[in-house]
Amino acid sequence: MSGTPTAASPQAASQQAPVSSGSLEPDEALPVQARGLVKRYGEIVAVDHVDLTVRAGDVYGYLGPNGAGKTTSLRMLLGLIRPTEGSIRLFGRDPLLAGAGALDGVAGFVEAPRFYPYMTGRRNLELCAAFDGDGASERIDEALDVVDLAPRAKHKVGGYSHGMRQRLGIAGALLRRPRLLLLDEPATGLDPAGMRDMRALIRRLADERITVLLSSHILAEVEELCDRVAIIRSGSVVYEGSLSELKRTTAGGYQLRTTDDLRALEVCQAQAGIEAVGRTPGGVRFDADEVEVAALSIALVGAGLGIITLASEHATLEDLFFRLTEGDQVEGNGSGPAGAAGGSGEA
Numbered sequence: 001m002s003g004t005p006t007a008a009s010p011q012a013a014s015q016q017a018p019v020s021s022g023s024l025e026p027d028e029a030l031p032v033q034a035r036g037l038v039k040r041y042g043e044i045v046a047v048d049h050v051d052l053t054v055r056a057g058d059v060y061g062y063l064g065p066n067g068a069g070k071t072t073s074l075r076m077l078l079g080l081i082r083p084t085e086g087s088i089r090l091f092g093r094d095p096l097l098a099g100a101g102a103l104d105g106v107a108g109f110v111e112a113p114r115f116y117p118y119m120t121g122r123r124n125l126e127l128c129a130a131f132d133g134d135g136a137s138e139r140i141d142e143a144l145d146v147v148d149l150a151p152r153a154k155h156k157v158g159g160y161s162h163g164m165r166q167r168l169g170i171a172g173a174l175l176r177r178p179r180l181l182l183l184d185e186p187a188t189g190l191d192p193a194g195m196r197d198m199r200a201l202i203r204r205l206a207d208e209r210i211t212v213l214l215s216s217h218i219l220a221e222v223e224e225l226c227d228r229v230a231i232i233r234s235g236s237v238v239y240e241g242s243l244s245e246l247k248r249t250t251a252g253g254y255q256l257r258t259t260d261d262l263r264a265l266e267v268c269q270a271q272a273g274i275e276a277v278g279r280t281p282g283g284v285r286f287d288a289d290e291v292e293v294a295a296l297s298i299a300l301v302g303a304g305l306g307i308i309t310l311a312s313e314h315a316t317l318e319d320l321f322f323r324l325t326e327g328d329q330v331e332g333n334g335s336g337p338a339g340a341a342g343g344s345g346e347a
């Protein structure tokens with residue numbers, strides 16, 4: 001199907017033998033349920049036991065750095081490739097068993113949507129609509145309007161900007177009248193204005209009760225659009241849950257300066273509930289809940305130390321993203337945000 005948008009292709013999954021469906025309890029109300037999703041390419045484990053739950057009405061962010069496994073996951077959800085292991089349900093249906101039927105109401109594209117460059121935007125949509133059937137051709141004008149491409153519909157796609165092609169891809173997906181849109185980095189490569197327009201478009205779609213799962217490597221974008229996220233790193237989900245919950249886990253870092261920081265370090269290490277204690281050039285840092293910080297301050301004074309500063313770090317979500325997606329400096333002691341986040345499930 002090169003030349004047409006890679007909207008969920010009805011025949012894709014049905015050609016494959018079914019994979020074990022595991023213990024997943026299908027729920028028609030849930031747009032996406034994925035359990036234990038694995039995709040291996042020889043030695044490479046592109047996706048490693050990923051669980052995802054997207055609820056109706058979510059604008060769900062699938063966030064991770066380059067090569068984390070986002071596109072591969074979306075390909076599996078769209079039935080474009082077959083998982084090595086694991087199970088998927090879209091509105092309770094298994095794409096590996098139900099084939100085209102499972103993709104009813106589901107549309108999207110991975111990487112960039114592809115079109116015939118020598119045809120107009122409208123003509124490309126007409127081809128998509130002919131493929132989709134089900135009255136799709138009557139929705140072309142509306143889809144062009146929604147993505148603000150009506151004025152350019154008569155122009156050849158070869159002359160479209162990157163942002164216009166992305167929007168045309170969404171228009172192509174909308175022809176299927178989706179209840180669930182799966183979008184792979186829809187705003188990547190767009191300039192700031194294009195990104196803003198794309199975000200506004202996604203918000204409009206969400207307002208029309210379309211559930212959206214979008215992948216991104218840009219935290220700010222996800223933060224602005226999404227209520228729930230999964231953060232993927234090297235094929236594994238390191239956090240799935242609400243963004244506000246995740247933000248709360250950034251609130252636990254503190255910086256301390258005292259009249260004797262070496263002694264303060266010892267007091268911190270001995271104090272219950274004070275975790276991830278370490279020296280910094282300016283003093284001591286640690287993670288703790290507020291209640292424990294209050295107890296620590298009493299212990300410090302009790303040890304004869306004067307407190308010069310005791311300040312909350314207010315780590316940004318960006319810091320946390322890097323901690324979750326790079327290295328293991330926080331995970332090492334099992335008590336930092338990564339440890340906390342790992343346990344927070346689908347809160």
Ligand SMILES: Nc1ncnc2c1ncn2[C@@H]1O[C@H](COP(=O)(O)OP(=O)(O)OP(=O)(O)O)[C@@H](O)[C@H]1O
Nearest residue numbers: 041044046064065066067068069070071072073217
């Ligand atoms: N067809 C394939 N054959 C071999 N390896 C693959 C294939 N598809 C993906 N991979 C590997 O799987 C891993 C995940 O790739 P994927 O494209 O899913 O990442 P991504 O999160 O979408 O990254 P990006 O942000 O760069 O788009 C990478 O190591 C990639 O090289």
Ligand SMILES: [Mg+2]
Nearest residue numbers: 070071072184
């Ligand atoms: Mg990708």
